[in-house]
Amino acid sequence: MKEIIRTEGIVKRYENYFALKDVDFVAHEKEIVGLVGDNGAGKTTLMNIMVGLFPPDHGKIFLEGKQVSFSSPADARSHGVEIVYQFGNLVEGLSIYKNFFLGRELRLPGPLRVLDRKKMRQVSRDIMLEIGIDQNPEKKIEALSGGQMQAVAIGRAFHFGKRVLLLDEPTRNLSIKEVDRSLRRIEMIREKTDMCLVFVTHNISHVFNIADRIVVLDRGEKVFDKKTVDTTIEEVTQLIAKETVLARSRG
C-alpha cells in the first residue's frame, strides 16, 4: 500500500500542557483510519496541523514521501488535502452550488472568463446524486437538514480532494438513520478514489465497522495503533475509557 500522509514526532504545546507529544501517524492509499480518543486527547489538534490551520512546534509532515509545511487551509487544499468539519463547512445564505464551488469557481474560456453557472450546477448536482442526496443545487443551504448539509460538504471534499480527506466527527449530531448513510458514504468514497480517509471521532462503535486501522490518542500521546482485524471493540473501548472503568470499579 502506498503511503499518503505521514507525521513524524509532532509536538504541540499550549501554555502549560502538551496537546500533542511526539506523535507519529501514517495513513495509506484507500485506507480508512479511525483516529479516536476521549475529549482533549489531541485528535482535533493533530487534524488541524495536518490541514494547515496552525503549524506544529516540532515535527515533520510528509505527503507521499515529500516533506511539506502548509501555510493555510487553502495551501493544504491545493496539495489535495480536504477537511470536513463538524459544523461550519458551508455559508448559510448562499445556494448549494455556490457553496460547492466557493473559492474554486469554474469559468468559461474567453477574455472575460465569465462564471460557468450551468456547468457548476450540473457538476454539483451529479456529485450529490453520486453520494446519494437528491437536491436542487439552487436551494439555499439553510433549507437543508444537518445530515444533508454534511453530505454536501463531504461531496465537495470528494470532488476536490486528491490525497487526504479528514473528517471531524462526521457522525456527531446526526440521527441514527443519517449516521448509517454517512458511514456508507465514507465507504463509497474509499471505493471510488485513492484518497486516505482519516475519521476523527470519540464514538468507537461508529468507526469500528468501517475502519481498516484504529489509532488511539490519550492526552496527546499515541497509545494504540492496530489493524481493526487484530483487535476488538472491547479492547479499544477499555483503552479509551480506562479511567471511567477504574472509577466505577472503585466506587
Add this chain to the structure above:
Amino acid sequence: MTMVQVWGLLKRTLSITEVNRTLLLFLITLVIYIVNPFFYTAANLRLIMIWGSIFSMMVLGQMLYLIPGGMDLAFGGVICISNVLAAILIKTYHVNVWLAIITVLALGFLIGIATGVFSNFFSPPFRWILPVFIFTLMLSFVLTGIGRIVTRAFPVYGLGATYSGIARTMIGPIPIIFAYLIVILALYLFFFYLHPFGWRLYAVGLDDVVAKKAGVLVHRIRLIACGVGSLIQAFAGILVGSYLDVGSVQIGPPYLLNIIAGAFIGGISLAGGEGSPFGAILGGFTVYLIENIIVILEISAFWKEVVVGLFLLFFVVFEFYRRRRAASVLI
C-alpha cells in the same frame, strides 16, 4: 397559462424587493404628478437624472462596505476632500484638469485601502465592523477638518469649462452623469454576477469564518471592496464639484444619513451579505426624489428631514412585514 399560474408569477415577481419598491416609488410620483404637473417636465426629469445618479453612485460605493459587513461613515469626508482638492489643484496650483482628477481618484482609492488595512489588522479579535466604524468615523472628521483648514471654509469658484464639462455635458437629452452611472452599473453587474468576486463578497458578509475555511482570501476581498468603494465616492465628489463649479467643504458630510437611508430603502442589509446594485440605484433615486418632491410641492425645506425620517420608518415597517411573511412561509 391559467389564471392561477399568472397570479403566482405576478406574486413572485412582486416579492422581489427591487421590483416592489420601484413600483411603490412610481406610484408615489404619479400622485405627485396629479398634485403638481410640473413633476413630469423635461427640466425636472433632467434634475432627477443628474442628482439621482450622483446619489446612486454614493449608495453603490456605500454598498461595497455594507455587503462584506462593514459601514462607511467616511464617504462624506472623502467627497468633501476630493472636490476641495480637485478645486485647489486646478485653481491655485494650475494643475492640468485630468491630472488633478487622477490624483483625487488615487487619493480616494488609498483612503479606502487604508480603511481596509486598518480594519483587517484589528479584525479578529473584534468583529470587522468595529474597526471599520471607528476608522471611518475618524476619517470623516479628519478629512472634513483638513478641507476646512486648507480652504479656510471659503468655497473655491471659477474652475474653468473643462472641469465643469465633466458633469455638465449633455448627450442629446441625457446628462452625461447618467451615462457614468450606467457604466458603473455595468461594471458592478459584471463583477457581482459574472465574476467570482461577487460570490466571495457575499460569502464574506454572510459568514467570514466559513468563507475563510472554504478558501476565500477574506482580507483581500475586503481590501478591494474598501478601495473601490472609496474610489467611487471620490468620483462622486468630483462630479458634485464639477456640476456646481465649486470646491467647498459644505459638499459631502451632510449626505451621510441620506445615503445610509438610501441603502436601506434599496434593500441593502446593514447586517451584511444582502443587497444588489439595482437596489442601490433605487435607493439613491428615492432619496433624491424625496428632496425633489418637497420642492415640487412647495413645502418648506425644513420639512425635508422629517419626510426622510418618515419614509425610512415606512420602509422599515414594510420590510418587517415582508420578512415576517417570508419567514412564516419557511416555517
